[in-house]
Amino acid sequence: MDGIRVGIIGMGFIGKLHLDALRRLDGVEVSAVSTSHPNAEFGCRICNSWQEIIDDPSIDAVHNCLPQAMHREVNIAAMAAGKHIYSEKPLGMDTSDAMSQLKALKEHPVAAAIGHQYRANAAVAELRERIRSGSAGKVLFFSGRYFQDSLAHGDDYSERRLPENSPARTLSDLGSHLLDLSVHVLGSRIRKVMALMQTHYSERQGHPIHSDDTTFLLVEMENGVCGTLAVSKAAHGHKNDLFLSVSCSEEELSWSQEMPDRLSIWSREKGNAVLFPDSRFFSDKASRLTTLPAGHVMGWADALRNSMALFHSSIRDGSWRGDVDYATFADGCHVSAAIDAAVLSSSSGRWEEVEA
Ligand SMILES: NC(=O)c1ccc[n+]([C@@H]2O[C@H](COP(=O)([O-])OP(=O)(O)OC[C@H]3O[C@@H](n4cnc5c(N)ncnc54)[C@H](O)[C@@H]3O)[C@@H](O)[C@H]2O)c1
Incomplete structure (x- = not known):
């Protein structure tokens, strides 16, 4: 795979930081974001509903930055559409909510990460x-x-x-x-x-x-x-x-x-x-x-960037099918x-x- 085209869903506190971090990565392009604020500008295409991102065949990977209660619906829709998914934490509202996402992942295998960026x-x-x-x-x-x-x-x-x-x-x-x-x-x-x-x-x-x-x-x-x-x-x-x-x-x-x-x-x-x-x-x-x-202090935003670098390089080289260092949906469960x-x-x- 050459460049990975990403759609970010939810542009609140963490969504904007995903955008920053993704723009620091080579070979990754944020092509669209979905926001509930229609007049916002993020230097890319704005979608007014998250389904637009899921339905866009040119988007390879979705970053789900919505509130916790919305993770399951959007993550499952992304996986069913064959898109790699980087979901914010926690994966689900409870174990059964999280397990239903792991089940969907087994049916539609893609790279799937959770935003526990401190690992990175x-x-x-x-x-x-x-x-x-x-x-x-x-x-x-x-x-x-x-x-x-x-x-x-x-x-x-x-x-x-x-x-x-x-x-x-x-x-x-x-x-x-x-x-x-x-x-x-x-x-x-x-x-x-x-x-x-x-x-x-x-x-x-x-x-x-x-x-x-x-x-x-x-x-x-x-x-x-x-x-x-x-x-x-x-x-x-x-x-x-x-x-x-x-x-x-x-x-x-x-x-x-x-x-x-x-x-x-x-x-x-x-x-x-x-x-x-x-x-x-x-x-x-x-x-x-x-x-x-x-001596050049690396901090919170660098760990976030690193976590996304690990995720996207695993998509590029196919290593997401094996052991990875980022948190997976099984870890989230x-x-x-x-x-x-x-x-x-x-x-x-x-x-x-x-x-x-
Ligand atoms: N990894 C981290 O360190 C970290 C830090 C903060 C938050 N988070 C997680 O990120 C998630 C979001 O948290 P936040 O602090 O960014 O919340 P937030 O409230 O700042 O942002 C959520 C955004 O989603 C938008 N939204 C809601 N419904 C929408 C819809 N249907 N379509 C498009 N946008 C919609 C809201 O307008 C808001 O802008 C939570 O799960 C939280 O736990 C992770």
Whole structure:
């Protein structure tokens, strides 16, 4: 395949960032976007309905940047039309919503990715490679958090992205990234979870609230490694504070999204160190995600660009039919199942198995 022609559906916060990222890629052209704002200009053809993008035979791949509740319908329509699909996260509203998309993918095989772009950060890739190679020793445990502050005050209220009363609102929005990151870095799926979901304000601006503002998780992976994860939208001053650390028998490795181009290495004997992306110190796999010379800070937008580069190069060389480093629809089903198990655990008070 020569140039890949892309249509983006949904031009809100993340849709505009997809457009920017795609325009940084060679061999990829954004030929049309679908937006509910008819007077918008994006330097390409504007469609007033998402079906126009799906029905356009010249479009090879669709980027679905619509709200979560619309992912399934559009993703399934794209796959049925034979278009490769890069869907924003989380894949579905729950496990059955996500599984129906995986079923459609099996019927209409195409390249299918989910927007868990943190996998494609160079320092995250290096963290993963060090865990895989065993250079930090045996993995003992892990801990992570994803904190933001958009619901920090009792009168904060927003229906954007997710219905206010989805049972796992914060766990779904933020936790989907943290769960995917943990699975990816640790190289193991989740066996079971124990959850405590908290609603800090039972009412916001006169609306009764039943969804989680903060969720704590105890997690056991299929490889036996255990960890703690926490997500919150009520953490004052934390803007996009995604953090993961993995404690191993020789040293601890950690990464913080707000200092995105650093891998921290903690050691009782050697002291603590910070490693910046540099092909002399990073593995080949991580170095391939290093798009700027050392010292030129790579961050959030670069990981997004890298994630799309991995997806589109897998379309170009056909490698999407095998193992890929980006999050797949099967990964999205697993994350949804972990979230559903957490909701169940929070009411049962017991460990719950992750079914998918
Ligand atoms: N990967 C990430 O880090 C990341 C970050 C933010 C959001 N997201 C995900 O991206 C998705 C969208 O989130 P957002 O923050 O961009 O939301 P948003 O509300 O800013 O944007 C959604 C857009 O979809 C448009 N839209 C709704 N119905 C439409 C239709 N029928 N046709 C065309 N456009 C339509 C809306 O007008 C809006 O512009 C969510 O699933 C969210 O979880 C991912």
